[in-house]
Amino acid sequence: MTNRVRHILSISGGKDSAALAIYLREKIPELEYLFYDTGKELPETYEYLNKIENYLGKRIVRLNSEYDFDHWLNVFGGFLPSARMRWCTKLLKLRPFEYYCGDDFVYSYIGLRADEEREGYLSTKENIKPIYPFKESGICYPDVVQILTEAGIGLPSYYSWRSRSGCYFCFFQQKIEWVGLLETHPDSFWEASKYEKVDSSTGKRFTWCGNESLKELACPERIKEIKAEHQERMERNATKAKGGRLIELLENDDVGPKACLICTL
Numbered sequence: 001m002t003n004r005v006r007h008i009l010s011i012s013g014g015k016d017s018a019a020l021a022i023y024l025r026e027k028i029p030e031l032e033y034l035f036y037d038t039g040k041e042l043p044e045t046y047e048y049l050n051k052i053e054n055y056l057g058k059r060i061v062r063l064n065s066e067y068d069f070d071h072w073l074n075v076f077g078g079f080l081p082s083a084r085m086r087w088c089t090k091l092l093k094l095r096p097f098e099y100y101c102g103d104d105f106v107y108s109y110i111g112l113r114a115d116e117e118r119e120g121y122l123s124t125k126e127n128i129k130p131i132y133p134f135k136e137s138g139i140c141y142p143d144v145v146q147i148l149t150e151a152g153i154g155l156p157s158y159y160s161w162r163s164r165s166g167c168y169f170c171f172f173q174q175k176i177e178w179v180g181l182l183e184t185h186p187d188s189f190w191e192a193s194k195y196e197k198v199d200s201s202t203g204k205r206f207t208w209c210g211n212e213s214l215k216e217l218a219c220p221e222r223i224k225e226i227k228a229e230h231q232e233r234m235e236r237n238a239t240k241a242k243g244g245r246l247i248e249l250l251e252n253d254d255v256g257p258k259a260c261l262i263c264t265l
Helices: 015-024 043-056 069-075 087-101 133-137 141-150 175-184 186-193 220-237 246-251
Strands: 005-010 032-036 060-063 105-109 128-131
Touching (some): 005 015, 005 087, 015 141, 043 060, 060 087, 069 087, 175 186
Parallel strands (some): 005 032, 032 060, 105 128
């Protein structure tokens, strides 16, 4: 390990890490900003990164894995990443981060808010210490929105139909978000569907949404059903998310696990 001490903030293209970058801008002028580009990002993510970069007046370093998603998919025998096997996060994001840090002692700043609990891949290297400024300062969702609003950045535009940043085919997406992808970026939706397959010898299905393929999900009647189910959940959760914003309702939905820290904050 070297004697060099560095301060690094990983920006996902989501609201929390963006707000944290703004929050720490004056507090830690030497802060380095990173983005892990998987090559499977939404165009809105790149647009939002540019807005953040312009505000900070400092470059966000774009890191790429040595090998892309398709390479690793082949290595894993066509097994799609899942909540139980998050090889995409580990190999496309965490590994490039650790390589970038090297042996330097690094304070890694993470935008986990005081009003949420998440779990996911974090570096276990002894020279990388995670720091949670929002948790330490009691900063919650309304505070994040205020930080972004006052900076003139606002929320990412994809929050009109999606609750997370990350790859367009993220397996943590709720089905209503897959519908949003289909309606907003149909080319990306159908590109994601090409990764799904059935093992001819066992009949096992490799799909993004449990045992339902994207082709099945895209049927008009199924879309109608998903929207109706989602509307019911939104109405149940409306009192929990006081502002009634879609992003709050999706975040507080009781369907599915929480996504990885390094991907979606």
